[in-house]
Structures are given as structure tokens and as C-alpha cells.
Amino acid sequence: MRVTIYEVGPRDGLQNEPVTIPVEVKREFIRRLADAGLTTIEATSFVHPKWVPQLADADELLADLPRRPGVRYPVLVPNERGLDRALARGVTDIAIFGSATESFARRNLNRTLDSQFDMFAPVVERALAHGLRVRAYLSMVFADPWEGPTPPEQVVRIGRRLLDLGCYELSLGDTIGVGTPGHVERLLDAFAEAGVGMDRLAVHFHDTYGQALANTLTALRRGVTVVDASAGGIGGCPYAKSATGNLATEDLVWMLHGMGVETGVDLKALVATSLWLAERLGRPSPSRVVQALAKEMR
Template sequence: MTDDLPMRVRADGLPERVRIHEVGPRDGLQNEQTVVPVETKAEFIHRLAAAGLTTIEATSFVHPRWVPQLADAARLMPMLDDLTGVRLPVLVPNEKGLERALELGVTEVAVFASATESFARANLNRTVDEALAMFEPVIARAAGAGVNVRGYLSMCFGDPWEGAVPLPQVTAVCRRLRDMGCTELSLGDTIGVATPGHVTALLTSLNEAGVPTSALAVHFHDTYGQALSNTLTALRHGVTTVDASAGGLGGCPYARSATGNLATEDLLWMLQGLGISTGVDLGRLTATSAWMAGQLGRPSPSRTVRALSHKES
């Protein structure tokens, strides 16, 4: 869409390469009022892959009653069989969801836990302990089938009902997910209240509890405009996997104060300016997000998409 790129200036203490875990097709579209046709979802994922993204969270095998926007998961996955060299993890809520995913040949799954009791009740209708007990056989069965399991942990920094979340509380749930067999943990700032100092404190607490930085990813929302500064803080701590959503799609249907995820284009602009490699083409990605915004009938919330699209026009 454009040849405009930021000036590259390397900074000390940052990784050479970052893997972007693209969540737009799942976490983004599940929160849209518009139900996107399955053919459009498949094209979206193909366009994201063509832009260079190698990890694209494709869909969710949650019951359609809870997330009707992703009710077509079983139809979507076979439409992605031609994608080679692209990881296509899916979210599974329980053993039944895992069984459906395994039948379709899925090789990576994710479970979605909560660091707080209030959100566990709102999102999973269970206590934290009950939710973890539900996930334990899911993780064990997936591992037995040679399937990697990512553990999402929501409300790591703040909860709309409980306020600030104590670090030991988050660390304890992370340890339990790790001990169950999750190969990666994604730390979610579900309502976007984290600040850089808080990010450093949590990452340090996890390291002290025996959770290595190499097993961690970060997932920031931009409610208060802190997503990029929080991401940079995590990178300085050694994190090399960052969740982001093309065009800034998404939020959380169970947390009204949550705005969209960190936009992949905004993240990419910062990473390119720092000379950090991702393998993603910013122009192709921007064009993809502009196209998806057209499918949804509204402008992209990503500042980078808007800026580059304006220059192109």
C-alpha cells in the first residue's frame, strides 16, 4: 500500500527478532457485531499469511451459543489446508472442543483461564480452581496427541470488579498452567490498565517463581494508550512473543471496558523502527486490514492503518 517505513535505529537490550502471534481472526472477529462469512474469514487468514505472519490464531471451538461469530470453525479449518509453514492454533474451552479440533487435524490449541474469581465466573461460569480442573484433562489429552497447548491468562493486571490483581495471585495461576503442560503462557491485560512498571514487576515475579521468560507472551489492550509502552517494557525484559490483532480488531465480550487489542500494524511500525526483525510486510498487512475494515463497514481503529491508508489515497 505504501513504501513509507520508519527510520531504523537499534536500541540496546532488545531482541533481534520478535514473533507476532496474530489473534485478529479469532480474538478480533469474535467481538464484532457483524458475523463475517466463512469465505471472508478464510481469505483474511490467507492474506495475513501472505503478508508474512507465521502464527495466526484461526478460530475457536467454543459452543456457538457463546460465540456465534465463530460458529463456523469446522467449516473454516479445511479451507486453510493449503497454508504451509503457518501455525494455526485454535481456542478450545473443554474436552469436547478439543475433540472437535483434533478431528480436523489441528496441531496447536489454546485454553483460556482467568487470574481472578470474578472474571472466571463471568467468562467461564466457574471458580478459578474449577476452571483449572476442567483444563487439566484437556491439556493432558492434547499433550498426549502431540499437540502444543498455549495458556491464555486474562486479568493479569486489573479486573473491572476486583481492581488491581496481586502479583502472587497471577503467578500462582501461571505456575499451575505451566505445571499442567502449557508450553506457552500469554499474559493478558484484558482491560488495558497495565503500565510499564507493573509489567516489569509481574515478569520479575514469574521468573522468581520459576517461569522462564522464554515461555511467556504478552497480550495488551490499548484502553489507556499504554499497549506499545508496555510491549517495549516486556521486550526489554526478554519477551520475544507478542500478541496483536490486525487492524486493532477485538476486545472482550465479557469485559465492557476492554477496547481493541494492540494493532499489529502499530506494533510492526515500532518494531521496524527499532530494527527488530519479524518477517512481516507492513504494506501488505496494512492493505489486508484496510480490506477487512471494508468488509466490516467501518474504519480500522489502528493509527498506522489510518495514517498509511491516508497517504496512499
């Protein structure tokens, strides 16, 4: 078995950092991630700088980003203006970001649950016409801070609509990290019952309650083979204050390698990358594997 890791550190990991990170550091971070063997590295986002100031340098970053053969560098694109910028920079892979709940759709997108598709549809249509691959994120799939638990049937309904637009993959996001293995089983079973294969789904867990690895293992046993993770466990969501760090890529790789699952990732090189970044962020990595291996690497 082989698992594809969708590395989100440079975008989802860094977007909530309070201190502006130099573009040179971001560029070097991405280069080091590719050196460690990661083949999908989400580089940045074309969201308006007013909303996510940390990613205001997206154009500058992409202009001089060293590209490695066999590595994809997707970019989050919120709307048609963002798509215009992506096309101008020669981006080949984009992602759109939808909500499974009414409250988060209004706060994050300034749209209703259903009207968010009025924004997504032209983006996906134009992107596909230009030969781009389009991924969809779906946030708050288990619960949100305002409405509580999210009904699985609602998640499936919104998720299928995103796939029907032409997205090749749907990433299911536990944005505030409240999900458990039981939640994962029920949601994936609901998608399967609706005719959505596990090959169309990815998972994106936050570790707020320490459940990210257990949830990932549950998804893998249900047949999911694409997992989002962030080097060093950095990250959060600027629109959901209860969202803490992402599943650490190192913790994921340690588990997968221990299971005999192929990832193509050099774990020591990845740990060295997260230690390098932690120095620049001015704080230690929250990843348990980074902490453990750092002692051996000294």
C-alpha cells in the same frame, strides 16, 4: 533480535463483531495475513456458538482453510468437547483460556479460580498425548472490573499451574487494558523470581488507555519475545464490556522495524489487508499506522 507475532485477529479480533461475518471473508483474511508474512495466526475457537455466535462457523472455516507451509493456525479450545472437534479437524496447535481472578473465572468459565484446572487438565493431557502444542492464555493479569487490581503473586500462582500442566507458553492478558509499564515490570519480575523464564511468556495487551505499545516495549526489554496482536487493532472481549481493541499488529510492526527488530512481516501488505477488512466491517481501522500509511497508499 527477532520477535514472534502471535496474530489473534481472526479469533480475538472478530469474536465480538455484532454482525455475522461470512466464512469466506474470514478465510480470505487468514490467507492475506499469511501472505503478509505472519507465521502464527489464531484461526478460530471451538467455544459453544451460544456464547460466541461469531465463531459458530469454526468447523466450516477449518474444513477449507488453505494451509501454508511454515505457518501455524492455532485454535482456542475451552473444554474436552472443543478438543474433540479440534482433533477431528486435524488441528496441531490449541490454546486454553484461564483467568487470574475469581470473578472473571465465574463469569467466563462458570468455575472458581481453582476449579478451572479441573476443566483444563484433561484437555491438556489428551492434547499432549495426541502430539498437539498447547498454549495458555491468562486473562485479567493486572485488574478486572469487579475486583480491582490483581495481586501479582496470584497471577504467578495461577500462571505457573497452567505451565505445569504442560503448556509450552503462557500469554499474559491485560484484558481491560489498564496496565502500565510499571505493572508490566512488577509482574514479569515476579515471574522471574518464581523461576519462570521470559522464554515461557508472551504478552497480550489491549489499548484501552493507549498503553499497549509502551507496555509491549517494557516486556521486550525484560526479555519477552512473543507478542500477541490483532491486525487493524480490532477486538474486544464478550465477557468484559470494558475491554476495547487489541494492540494493532501494524503499530507493533512499525515500532519493531524502527528498532531494527526482525519480524518477517511485510508491513504494506499487512496494512492493505486491514484496509480490505475495514471495508467489509464497514468502519475504519483504529490502528494509527493503518490510518497513516493508507494516505500514502492511495
